[in-house]
Amino acid sequence: RINSDGKPAKFQPPPKPVIIDKQKQREERRFLSPEFIPPRGRTDPLKFYIERKDMIQRRKVFNIPEFYVGSVLAVTTANPYANEKASRFVGICIQRGGKGLGATFVLRNVIEDQGVEICYELYNPRIQAIEVLKLEKRLDDNLMYLRDALPEYSTFDMNMKPVSRLDHEEIPVNKLQVRMKPKPWSKRWERPKYNIKGIKFELPEKKMKEAQKWSQPWLEFDMLREYDTSKIEEKIWKEVSEELKK
Amino acid sequence: MMPIWTKSGKKHAVTLLKVQDCHVLRYISKEESGGKTSKLLVGGKNVSPFSKSESAMEIFKEAGVPRKQKVTVFNVTDDAIIKPGTPLYAAHFRPGQFVDVTAKTIGKGFQGVMKRWGFKGQPASHGQTKTHRRPGAISTNKAAKVYRGKKMPGKMGNIYRTSFGLKVWRINTKHDIIYVNGSVPGHTNCLVKVKDSKLPTYKDCNKNPPFPTFFADGDEKLPEDLYDDEIFQFTDPPVTYA
Numbered sequence: 001r002i003n004s005d006g007k008p009a010k011f012q013p014p015p016k017p018v019i020i021d022k023q024k025q026r027e028e029r030r031f032l033s034p035e036f037i038p039p040r041g042r043t044d045p046l047k048f049y050i051e052r053k054d055m056i057q058r059r060k061v062f063n064i065p066e067f068y069v070g071s072v073l074a075v076t077t078a079n080p081y082a083n084e085k086a087s088r089f090v091g092i093c094i095q096r097g098g099k100g101l102g103a104t105f106v107l108r109n110v111i112e113d114q115g116v117e118i119c120y121e122l123y124n125p126r127i128q129a130i131e132v133l134k135l136e137k138r139l140d141d142n143l144m145y146l147r148d149a150l151p152e153y154s155t156f157d158m159n160m161k162p163v164s165r166l167d168h169e170e171i172p173v174n175k176l177q178v179r180m181k182p183k184p185w186s187k188r189w190e191r192p193k194y195n196i197k198g199i200k201f202e203l204p205e206k207k208m209k210e211a212q213k214w215s216q217p218w219l220e221f222d223m224l225r226e227y228d229t230s231k232i233e234e235k236i237w238k239e240v241s242e243e244l245k246k
Numbered sequence: 247m248m249p250i251w252t253k254s255g256k257k258h259a260v261t262l263l264k265v266q267d268c269h270v271l272r273y274i275s276k277e278e279s280g281g282k283t284s285k286l287l288v289g290g291k292n293v294s295p296f297s298k299s300e301s302a303m304e305i306f307k308e309a310g311v312p313r314k315q316k317v318t319v320f321n322v323t324d325d326a327i328i329k330p331g332t333p334l335y336a337a338h339f340r341p342g343q344f345v346d347v348t349a350k351t352i353g354k355g356f357q358g359v360m361k362r363w364g365f366k367g368q369p370a371s372h373g374q375t376k377t378h379r380r381p382g383a384i385s386t387n388k389a390a391k392v393y394r395g396k397k398m399p400g401k402m403g404n405i406y407r408t409s410f411g412l413k414v415w416r417i418n419t420k421h422d423i424i425y426v427n428g429s430v431p432g433h434t435n436c437l438v439k440v441k442d443s444k445l446p447t448y449k450d451c452n453k454n455p456p457f458p459t460f461f462a463d464g465d466e467k468l469p470e471d472l473y474d475d476e477i478f479q480f481t482d483p484p485v486t487y488a
Contacts, residue, residue, distance in 0.1 A: 041434075042434055042435065043434055043435070044264070044434075044435060046264070046421060047248075047262055050262070050418065050421065050423065051248060054480055057480035057481060058480040061480065061481060061482075061483065061484075062484060078255065078484065078485055078486050078487050079487070080487040085486065085487045086486075100248065101248055101249050102248070102249045121249075121257075123249075123480075124251065124255075124257070125251050125255065125478045125480075125482075125484050125485040126255045126484065126485050127484065128484050128486070
C-alpha cells in the first residue's frame with residue numbers, strides 16, 4: 001500500500017478482540033450454604049470438620065440446591081402413611097436455622113384457607129427431592145411476619161411450574177412490601193429488634209415513634225458481638241468445592 | 247452432639263467422645279489393692295510435666311509416658327491385664343456395644359432449693375411476704391429435729407455422675423472418636439471415663455470385642471469408620487418405604 005505521500009504506510013495491527021469470559025463471571029459468585037459456617041463457641045474444630053465430611057458425603061449422593069429465605073421450594077419426602085409412599089409440599093422458605101447436620105428450613109403455604117408451616121431437615125434421609133421453583137431473595141432474613149400478613153402473600157399453587165432463570169444472572173431481590181392483617185399480631189413486628197424492612201406499616205405515626213423507644217442503637221457498635229466469618233467462609237468454601245468436584 | 251438417622255428414618259441425638267492419648271500406667275494386683283479384682287491405672291490427655299513435683303511424676307516415668315491430666319482406675323479380671331505403657335484407642339469399643347459414661351457435671355455454684363432439688367417454691371402474689379423461692383417447712387413437729395441429708399441450698403454440680411446403658415453407634419478409627427447415644431454429663435471438651443455397661447440387660451451384648459484391647463500395631467487393619475447395622479450411612483440412597 002502506498003500513502004498519498006508516496007511512502008509505504010506503517011503497518012497498523014488490527015484492534016484486539018475483547019473476549020468476555022462468561023465462566024469467570026459465573027465463578028465470581030460463590031454460594032456457601034449457611035449451615036457450613038461453624039457457630040462461635042468453644043467446640044473443637046475437629047467436630048466441625050467431621051460433620052462437614054458427613055454433609056459433603058450426603059451432598060454427593062443427593063443434590064441440595066442453592067436457595068435463600070424467600071424462595072419457593074417443592075420438597076418430596078418418604079411417608080409410610082401416604083398413598084404413593086411419598087408426599088410433596090410446596091411453600092415459601094421463611095426461615096433457615098441450625099448448623100451442621102441438623103440444619104432445617106421452614107416452608108409455609110396456605111392450603112384451603114389454612115396456613116401450614118412444615119420444618120424440614122436438610123440432611124434427613126427421608127427427603128427424596130428438593131426442587132427450587134422460584135429462586136429469589138427478600139428484604140429480610142426471617143419471614144415469620146407472613147403469619148400476620150394477608151394470606152394472599154403466603155399462597156402458592158401446589159402444581160406451580162418452576163420459573164426458569166439463566167445461570168449467570170444475579171439472584172433477584174424481591175422488594176415486596178407486605179400488607180398486614182389488623183393488630184394484634186403474634187409478635188410486635190414494628191419494633192426495631194426485628195429490623196424488618198419488608199412490611200408496609202399502616203400504623204399511625206404515634207405508634208411507630210413509640211416502637212422506637214425499644215431501639216438499642218449501641219448494638220451495632222458492640223465489638224464483642226462481632227463475628228467475622230469471611231476468612232472461615234473462604235476456607236470452608238475451598239474445602240467443600242474441592243470435595244464435591246471429586 | 248450431632249443427629250444420626252437409622253435406616254427406618256428415625257432420628258437420634260449422639261455425643262462425640264474423642265480418645266486422646268490414653269495409656270495404661272500401672273497394674274495393681276488383687277492382693278495389693280485389697281479389692282475383689284485387680285486394677286489398671288489408665289491416664290488421659292497429655293499435659294506439660296513442669297508444674298508437678300518429681301514424686302507425682304514417678305508413675306509416668308515408670309510407664310514411659312508423658313504426664314497425663316487425669317488418672318482413673320478400672321477394675322479388670324485377671325485375663326484382661328495389659329502391660330503398662332500400651333496406648334488405648336477408640337477401636338477398643340465396637341458399634342452395637344453398650345457403655346457407661348462418667349464425668350464431672352457442670353458446676354453451677356451455690357444454688358437455691360428450687361434449682362438444686364426442684365422444689366415448687368411459693369406463689370408470686372396473693373400476699374406472700376418476701377417468700378417466693380424458699381424451702382418452706384424443713385421438718386415435722388413430732389420429729390423435733392432436722393433429718394440428715396435434708397434437701398437444702400448448697401453447691402450444685404461439679405460432682406461425678408454416670409449415664410448408664412448408652413449405645414455406641416459409630417467409631418472413627420482415624421481420629422479416635424466414639425459416637426455415643428444421647429447426652430453425657432459434663433461440659434464440652436471435658437474429660438470423661440467410658441466403661442462397658444454394668445446393666446444386667448446388656449450383659450451379653452458384646453459379641454466379639456477386641457480382647458484385652460485393640461492393638462494398633464497388630465494384624466487387624468480396620469476401615470476408617472465402623473458403623474452399627476442400623477445406622478443410615480450417607481453413601482446410601484435415600485430412605486423409602488416400599
